[in-house]
Amino acid sequence: MSAPSEPAAGKAVGARPPLRVLNPLRETGRLFALGWTVVRLTFRRPFQVREFVEQFWFIASVTILPAMLVTIPFGAVIALQVGSLIQQFGAQSFTGGASVLVLVQQASPLIVSLLISGVAGSAICADLGARTIREELEAMEVMGVSPVQRLVVPRVLAVMSVGLLLNGLVSVVGTLGGYFFAVIVQHGTPGAYLASFSALAQLSDLLIGELKAVLFGFIAGVVAAHRGLNPKGGPKGVGDAVNQSVVFTFLILFFVNMVLTALYLQLVPAKGL
């Protein structure tokens, strides 16, 4: 129980109050600091294997099915769209390659970031937020155990690994789906599909996708953890934090995706025909 009214504000103490305008900057600084701490503590023994496995399993189990369910229609839509567009140029034989390029390079990181920020990030943020307001994390700190090392690091690594996995999964499922729609639904020739596939796609497309997925996992994990560790006020604060975490992660991931794609297209020459 606390007193029904707050004690009146006392004399101002020492330093002047922090400038409110700088709050976003301060938050960003804290976010980066947390990111750096996570990197540092990743290499500090003992590594929390159990927590990592549990989290990996949990995140994988809640993201795999939605990922496939999103990918198949997505692959279909791309195949159909690209197919009908390309038909007008009279270049049907390239449907396969084109749709795979779009899928592996663009759609797959997009789907991964969607699931990672929406599903994994919100779960992590809610979990950590609830623990924070129940003072569990403070209790841990008092017992000389770093909550970042103990809880955040395994979670961030788990999201990164799941990101990697999801990206592979989405690429494969998407390619198969594209094949199904291009060849079976639109009556393309399997040979042409495969030929254009190997003509346009290159290994580095997949690699950049995986790199993106890992990076997205890291960003989503750190942002979710940061929001979860600093909820404002009680249970309502946790709800808000989850909300913010998802939106922030989404925005950041889309931005990073754009930058990485631009860099990739500049640095790695597209495969000629």
Next chain:
Amino acid sequence: MGIDVVVEGLTKAFGRQTIWQDVTLTLPAGEISVMLGPSGTGKTVFLKAIVGLLRPDRGRVLVDGVDMANSREKDIYEARKLFGLLFQDGALFGSMSLFDNIAFPLREHTRKKESEIRRIVMERMEVVGLAGAERKLPGEISGGMRKRAGLARALVLDPQIILCDEPDSGLDPVRTSYLSQLLIDINTQLDATMLIVTHNIDIATTVPDNMGMLFCRELVAFGPREVLLTSEEPVVEQFLNGRRAGPIGMSEEKDRATIAEEASHGLVVGPPTRRTLAPQLKPTPGLPARRAVQRRRARVRELLDELPPAARAAVEADLRDTAEAYTANGADTLVRTRPLHTYEGGGPA
């Protein structure tokens, strides 16, 4: 042996709200201190500042050479291993069973075998009267049980400094009496420095060696128990007697209008009530004498001249009593105590 906790000029504000300022006190090594204060005066904040969970705006907290307020993160983490903190709400890990909760510090900081951990945890659960509940989750037990589980977890590593935030809240009167005895017995066995925040007058009058009180953003008093228990300071006196007449109101400090209105109802501050000084609890028979008692006597004797007359008389009476008790007992029972698991009258059966 316990460690001194030296608090110097500590000030904490949240935004523009100053919680308390210039708090200076020393928790003497191995002694039990109680911190009183109306709800919302920042007692919990004070405990958190001592362990370095909250950074104060000014001042320092010295524990074993480490400044818990300003040192490097690494040193603070290291120093925290000396502490056991019981949170006001227990702060148990919601996803772990009571057993795992209490075993957590052992698993993190010791290399004990699982069988050894099991033995220690079961013993501690027995001591706090939770035997049989080890498989339950924190969500499945009562508030009082959570509190006792939190206490067991805070004590499992035999800390040298024990901070308890309202250990009695949520406990029934019988459990509270057992708890008072338990706190004394723990102090006897570990010789740990203890700080207890409580609203319970029974605990406040029978357990501590020293008492302090926070009120209106200040530490209004801190000293040997006799000083506060015989104090005629209106705030302290009102609080210990739990009266409405006096400077403390529903919202911490009464304003003049409230005082006037209460006076019209006949609620005025009379002459201070004489309290008989309740004797401090003794360790359960079978345990050795508390080593803190000897040290405190030496310390208080030094202070004697500075004490107000009433407190001084009380201290002198106490010094005479304990001196007799000690010569009767033989002061050399002050040898190494048995480990904590030999509790006898500890928990309710």
